[in-house]
Amino acid sequence: MALPDGLSNKMKVFQAVNEMPVFLKGGPADKILFGITAGLCGIGIVSFVHLVYTMGFAKKKA
Template sequence: MYRHIQALQQVSRRMLSSSARRQVENKVPEKQKFFQEDNGIPVHLKGGVSDAILYRATMTLTIVGAAYVVYELACAAFPKKKA
């Protein structure tokens, strides 16, 4: 068991080392420029088709959920009478 703990410590040291194997290009300035551009498109839709699909799915689920809550409240407010 001690060997497993020692191996885990060694792996964690390797993972957290400060030397990167490969340098990744910083794309943040490009994204900032793209999303801050004033082209008439709302910022939540500037990501393209995937953003539009996520937005519509979120709005649909929100509306369906709100309608279901109102339905359940109405059912609770007007219970069925026992015969």
């Protein structure tokens, strides 16, 4: 049983030996999705640090 043409072409692209990581081999759409994911992770980390800071230090009463 042979593989479909589209699948065999994708396998060649993803199995090519180059320095590009596999999560970016899909083209520009993968780069955009990776950028969005990295940005959201950065926002989440900053939000978590802000939460820990505000919960750790009580507000001074006037």
